[in-house]
Amino acid sequence: MTVTVKDKTELFSPQICAEIDRWIAKYPAEWKQSAVMGALMIVQDDNGGWLTTELMDRVADYLDMPPIAVYEVATFYSMYELKPVGKHKICVCTNVSCMTNKSDLIVEHLEKKLGISFGEVTEDGRFSMKEVECLGACGGAPMMQIGKQYYENLTPEIVDAILEGLE
Amino acid sequence: MVNEVCLRTLDLERPWLMEQYQSRGGYEVLKQVLSEKRAPEDIIEEVKKSGLRGRGGAGFPTGLKWSFISRNAPGQKYVVCNSDEGEPGTFKDRDILRYNPHQLIEGMILAGYAIGATRGYNYIRGEFWEPYERFEQALQEAREAGFLGDNLLGSGFDFELHTHLGGGAYICGEETALLESIEGKKGQPRYKPPFPAHFGLYGRPTIINNTESLASIPMILEKGGEWFADIGVKNSGGSKLFSISGNINNPGVFEIPMGTPFSELLEMAGGMKDGRKIKAVIPGGSSAPVIPGEQMMDLNMDYDSIAGAGSMLGSGAVIVLDDTNCMVKTLERMSYFYHEESCGQCTPCREGTGWLYRVVHRIETGQGRQEDLDLLDDVADKISGKTICALGDAAALPVQGMLRHYRDEFQYHIDHKRCMVGAG
Ligand SMILES: Cc1cc2nc3c(=O)[nH]c(=O)nc-3n(C[C@H](O)[C@H](O)[C@H](O)COP(=O)(O)O)c2cc1C
Ligand code: SF4
Ligand code: FES
Numbered sequence: 001m002t003v004t005v006k007d008k009t010e011l012f013s014p015q016i017c018a019e020i021d022r023w024i025a026k027y028p029a030e031w032k033q034s035a036v037m038g039a040l041m042i043v044q045d046d047n048g049g050w051l052t053t054e055l056m057d058r059v060a061d062y063l064d065m066p067p068i069a070v071y072e073v074a075t076f077y078s079m080y081e082l083k084p085v086g087k088h089k090i091c092v093c094t095n096v097s098c099m100t101n102k103s104d105l106i107v108e109h110l111e112k113k114l115g116i117s118f119g120e121v122t123e124d125g126r127f128s129m130k131e132v133e134c135l136g137a138c139g140g141a142p143m144m145q146i147g148k149q150y151y152e153n154l155t156p157e158i159v160d161a162i163l164e165g166l167e
Numbered sequence: 168m169v170n171e172v173c174l175r176t177l178d179l180e181r182p183w184l185m186e187q188y189q190s191r192g193g194y195e196v197l198k199q200v201l202s203e204k205r206a207p208e209d210i211i212e213e214v215k216k217s218g219l220r221g222r223g224g225a226g227f228p229t230g231l232k233w234s235f236i237s238r239n240a241p242g243q244k245y246v247v248c249n250s251d252e253g254e255p256g257t258f259k260d261r262d263i264l265r266y267n268p269h270q271l272i273e274g275m276i277l278a279g280y281a282i283g284a285t286r287g288y289n290y291i292r293g294e295f296w297e298p299y300e301r302f303e304q305a306l307q308e309a310r311e312a313g314f315l316g317d318n319l320l321g322s323g324f325d326f327e328l329h330t331h332l333g334g335g336a337y338i339c340g341e342e343t344a345l346l347e348s349i350e351g352k353k354g355q356p357r358y359k360p361p362f363p364a365h366f367g368l369y370g371r372p373t374i375i376n377n378t379e380s381l382a383s384i385p386m387i388l389e390k391g392g393e394w395f396a397d398i399g400v401k402n403s404g405g406s407k408l409f410s411i412s413g414n415i416n417n418p419g420v421f422e423i424p425m426g427t428p429f430s431e432l433l434e435m436a437g438g439m440k441d442g443r444k445i446k447a448v449i450p451g452g453s454s455a456p457v458i459p460g461e462q463m464m465d466l467n468m469d470y471d472s473i474a475g476a477g478s479m480l481g482s483g484a485v486i487v488l489d490d491t492n493c494m495v496k497t498l499e500r501m502s503y504f505y506h507e508e509s510c511g512q513c514t515p516c517r518e519g520t521g522w523l524y525r526v527v528h529r530i531e532t533g534q535g536r537q538e539d540l541d542l543l544d545d546v547a548d549k550i551s552g553k554t555i556c557a558l559g560d561a562a563a564l565p566v567q568g569m570l571r572h573y574r575d576e577f578q579y580h581i582d583h584k585r586c587m588v589g590a591g
Binding site for chain 1: 252253254255256257260261288292293294295296297329330331332333334335336337348351352353354369410411412413414419420449453486488497504507508
């Protein structure tokens with residue numbers, strides 16, 4: 001049920017179009033599809049951190065892909081969210097190096113402080129929590145990622161200070 | 168001999184800048200190769216001599232891999248860098264991207280020159296935003312300086328290089344899944360053969376190498392393959408970045424000669440935290456079978472020494488565990504990971520990783536049955552070597568290692584429905 005759009009620039013704001021075009025330009029002309037991951041990330045960021053079906057359909061139109069091919073990508077990779085997330089998505093690593101450095105205490109502390117568990121969003125929509133696999137920063141275990149930023153060598157006190165510093 | 172290859176700029180201020188890299192001789196060897204029009208075969212020969220083996224985990228000789236490409240075949244060829252860095256315990260490529268991105272760029276251009284490729288992609292895991300921005304900034308600088316683009320420094324050789332950002336999937340570190348991912352698809356590994364050297368990115372001849380492998384190239388060509396080989400030991404040329412983490416005082420990335428005793432690496436990393444006893448070491452990323460601490464203290468950090476102890480050097484990710492760790496719980500977490508990350512394409516891996524996790528989980532939570540130990544062996548056996556990609560083996564190996572060395576802990580869990588660590 002793809003809507004045929006004559007003018008692709010109507011699909012997104014000029015700024016978003018320009019950002020997606022930068023990804024398209026990186027790949028061979030006949031491989032626009034390569035830009036799908038970049039495009040989904042841009043569109044997701046612009047939509048408060050998650051993707052709707054409508055947005056995925058627009059990405060499909062923009063890149064001349066069948067919608068199903070876009071859904072496949074969006075569901076395969078863990079960084080795409082198909083449900084609303086908090087304004088600040090808190091991703092806590094619980095893999096071995098973090099686990100042995102007490103990531104469970106960080107998780108407990110966040111759960112108590114925010115009143116949510118992994119996969120949930122606070123009522124005010126400010127925070128959500130997600131369990132993630134090794135983020136390649138085990139030297140700073142325990143660690144977490146909020147938005148684009150890594151936070152390492154965490155203690156409950158440091159977590160408090162970080163959350164207070166967020167808008 | 169510390170930090171002399173990939174981390175050679177680390178002691179400088181803002182080491183990621185072009186001017187800092189050049190102050191250490193960066194891009195000189197590229198200029199030389201281009202101006203002298205050095206024979207590509209000669210470059211590949213030098214890399215072979217260096218004894219460099221792939222730093223992504225499999226340890227395949229880099230020079231040999233490059234020689235599989237038919238250089239003169241018409242049409243586009245590609246150089247792809249694997250900066251997906253997803254193997255639990257590994258965090259070294261992040262430091263190359265953050266602190267010495269130009270050396271990786273120079274290495275990729277040289278690789279392109281050697282195999283006759285004019286385009287490259289660096290696949291960076293999606294969570295690595297800071298490293299991605301650093302690398303992009305370095306690309307910009309390199310473009311402005313004429314090291315990227317058409318007709319590099321008037322040599323007639325063109326090379327363009329771009330980044331691709333991942334989306335959070337461990338399997339995309341597997342080389343053919345990574346290629347699928349660049350093509351805008353889900354990251355499911357391809358059947359091999361054909362290998363990427365013949366049918367790679369967009370169906371074209373492609374070499375794919377780890378970040379550290381490619382970042383080692385400029386120094387190998389500057390100082391010679393022999394120089395590099397001599398840093399290390401037989402079968403393990405050069406120095407290597409070790410990411411060491413766990414229950415130690417000073418975790419981090421250390422670039423040291425291959426063959427350095429593990430005990431020295433541990434000392435550099437500040438020794439055991441709180442003076443506790445070393446119990447176990449996972450020497451090469453979480454897929455590498457565990458080695459008991461005492462045995463590890465007598466081993467050296469090179470391919471043969473670690474393989475001799477029944478494990479593997481892998482990506483050089485060393486996870487050190489002290490005597491407060493329960494091995495059942497550790498394995499449970501690892502098995503969960505492989506189950507979560509299986510792409511689901513082949514039955515032994517999709518079903519088998521689920522079995523492994525569920526059985527270890529029930530032992531950990533006191534629901535284990537006596538038959539479960541044999542069941543684990545059996546499931547691990549049924550996965551090994553029977554899958555499209557090596558994730559299946561990566562899931563089975565840690566199980567086999569844990570049961571080999573810590574079977575008594577699993578038995579205790581089954582018998583007493585609780586953990587023997589801290590049970591006094
Ligand atoms: C499941 C799986 C995950 C992998 N993850 C990575 C990775 O994150 N980084 C990497 O360089 N190689 C990874 N590899 C190895 C690659 O498939 C490939 O061997 C490597 O990138 C080749 O480069 P090298 O020869 O320079 O090591 C992985 C392999 C498998 C099976
Ligand atoms: S072994 Fe596992 S991860 Fe690899 S292709 Fe098969 S199902 Fe996918
Ligand atoms: S285990 Fe947490 S970042 Fe690697």
